[in-house]
Amino acid sequence: MSGGLYRSAHAASDGDPGPSDGAILISVDGSAPTAAGDEALPPEDVPPTGGGTEGGSTAGNSAIMAAGSLVSRIIGFVRNMLIGMTLGAGIGDAYTSAQFLPGQIYELLLGGILSSVLIPLLVRRRKADPDGGLLFTQRLLTFAVVTLGVATALVVTAAPVITAIQSGDGTTPAYRDLVTAFAWLILPIIFFTGLSAMISAVLNVRGHFAAPMWAPILNNLVVIATCGVFIVVFGTTKGLRPEDMTPGRIALIAGGTLLGMVAQALGLLPALRKVGFAWKWRWAPRSLGLGEVGRLAGWMLCYVGANQLAVFVVVRVLNSASGKNNASVLAFNNVYLLTMMAHGIIGVSVMTALLPKMSAAAAEGRYADVSADLSRGIRLTVTALAPIAVAYGVLGVPIAVTLFQGGAFTYEDAFATGTVLVVAAFAVIPLSVSYLCTYAFYSLQGNKTVALINVPVVLLRIAGYVVLAEVLSKSMAAAGMTAANAVSYLLSAIISLAVLRRRIGRLNLASVAGALLKVLLAAVVAGAAGLLVLHLLPGGDTPGRLTAALQVVVAGGTIMVVYLVTAALLRVREINQVVGMVRRKLGR
Incomplete structure (x- = not known):
């Protein structure tokens, strides 16, 4: 499900929020958690270590993942463009609202726990067990399949109740019925998303990274083909009302979305055989140490649960604004994808390079080095993202019209989306800086601290959603929700920096502020x-x-040329590093 909102950092790859958007990478040292609140380092976006003979070199694995990530992002963006053009804003809002549900529930069931708790356990058992952790992994997969299957069945049964709550009071009965109809076929994605994630984890632990990075492309291609078939058979939904959506139309687009995730999960099975893993059914939940898993996952559940509550609220608010050329769920999601694309290309690249160094320095008690790396990361991130933020702010409408207008997605819909993108320009940099601070806590094994910071910030974000929804008109609801995001990201960064200063000492913020002033002037x-x-x-x-x-x-x-020239004249030292980093990212 490419393009979900607020997917936790623990379950995303390369900064992309959708459950199907990439592999789940293991921690550098594979160390196991030691106590509740002090989990192992998060696996996402950490350079692979080659946990097995299949893994190859770190450089080779990084090149494969970077290439897969870039191609997946491009194809995933094409997918979302086609969904908008095929379904339009009104029908597309209902589809997107239904599509969020499996991502939210997957996150609560498995997402954050998988990457922060289960993968380190898999790594530890692979090192410690005589069979390389084969038996433990088989038991874990068996338990996961059963748990996911039962949970999926329960959620699908409760679909009408869930969609009625999420759709909000301001929607029509026909709209709520359409969301429910989509949800019947889309919610089973929960099972296949979890299965895909578990298989990816097994492959990563055994040093195989290519298949998990490229499998989401298969998912996106299936959905793109579904949109093509939909247009050929039914045409676009331009001008159609929710009550005009026939069972055939619903079955094709929602069934194709489900088929995409099924294809992604099945596409990983040959890679399991390649690494020599035999999946046998072994039901023995007591042998998995679920009590330990539960203790370690507690803070992560708080973190993930707060984020998913925010998703629920924002979708409910935006559903009430659907229709009448208002930017609502689909537009908000498209803008969020653009924001995360910038973060994924720039912010995650900086994090990937710095996290191993900060982790090593923290382990040896060299907190001054952690501080230096963090301040350098902030300068690099802001320097790289500033021209993108400017482009979004100045060219929001032209970008949205260029990318999204067409088919059932009208000019008015694209124009409204562009207005939201202008507001999102102010969220790009705070988002990446807050993530960078979060990764600094991870290097210090401070997952508990991350949760304690994140929960109140997300609650304030939700309060912002509610207040702005009451104050603003429906036509400005999506822009208001985006503004609430930007403020919450900034607040998270400020609180995190204050806590980090108490934890590791001076953060060289004077030098950071000086560099940021130059960047601001260039911007x-x-x-x-x-x-x-x-x-x-x-x-x-x-x-x-x-x-x-x-x-x-x-x-x-x-904008790009003037920014680079001005930054060079102002002697922004990071500008050369940024250019080289982006060239390497694109070159790979």
Whole structure:
């Protein structure tokens, strides 16, 4: 399910929130948790160690994963564009709302626990057991299949109740019925998402990284093909109301979405055979040490649960704004994807490079080095993301029109999406900085601290959702929810930096502030240049698709060039490192 919202960092890969968007990587040292609240380092985005002979070199694995991530992001974005063009905003809102449900429930059942608790246990058993952890892994997979199967059956049975609560009071009965109809076929994704994640974990622990990174592409291709078949058979849903959606239309688009995740899970099975893992049915839950797992997972459940509550609230609020060319669930999700794409390309690259160094320094008590790495990471991240944030702020409407307009997704829908993207420009940098601070806590084995910071911040975010939903008009609801996100990310970063300063000492914030002022000045100059060029180009404030694409290319290129030149003149030292980092990322 590409493009879910607020998927916890523990279950995402490369910063992408959707359950099917990448592999789950193991921690650098594979160390086991020691006590509740002090879990092992998180596995996502950590350079692979090659846990087995199949793993190959770290550089080779990183190249495979970077290539898979880039291709998956591009194809996943095409998938979401086609969903919008096929279903339009109104029907697309109902589809997207139903699509969030399996991601939310998967996260509560397995997502954060898998990467922060179960994978370290798999690594430990692989090292300690005479059979390389084969028996333990077979038992764990058997237990997971049964648990996921039962949970999925219960959730599907309760689909009408769940969708009625999430749809909100402001929606029509026909809209709620459509969300429920989609959910009947989409909710079984929970089982196959969990199965795919567990198989990916087994492969990663055995040093195989290629299949988990490339399997989501198969998922996206199936959904893209489904959209193509839908258009050929039924045409687009432009102008259709929820009550006009026939069972055949619902079955095709929702069934194709489910089939995509089934294909992803089945596509991983040959890789299991390749690493020599034989999956036999072994039901022995008492041998798994579930009491230990439960103790270790407690804080992670708090972390994940708070995030999923936020998803529930924002979807409920935005469902009530669906229709009448308002930016709602589908538009909000598309903008969030753009935000996470910037974070994934830049922020995660910085985190991937710094986390092993910070972890090693923290283990040896070299907190000054942790502080230096963190401050360097913040400078690099902000320097790299600033021109992207400027582009989103200046070119929000042209970007949205270029990417999303077409088919059932009207110009008015795309224009409303662009307004949300302008607001999201202010969330890009706080998001990545807050994640970077979170990773600093991980290097210090401070998952408990992360949860204690995250829970109140998310509660404040939810309060922001509720207040802004009451204050703003429905046409501005998605922009308001995005603004609440930006404020919560900034608050999380500020609190995290204050706690980190008490934990590891000085953070060199004076040098960081000096660098950030230079970056801010370069961004202001670049933004002014972009606005000037935009004013001179055809299309004005309401560009058509061709003129919007021209504005994105010319004004966007101007923003990038002016930013780089200004930053160089201001002697922003990180600019050369940023250019090299992006070139390496794209080159791989």
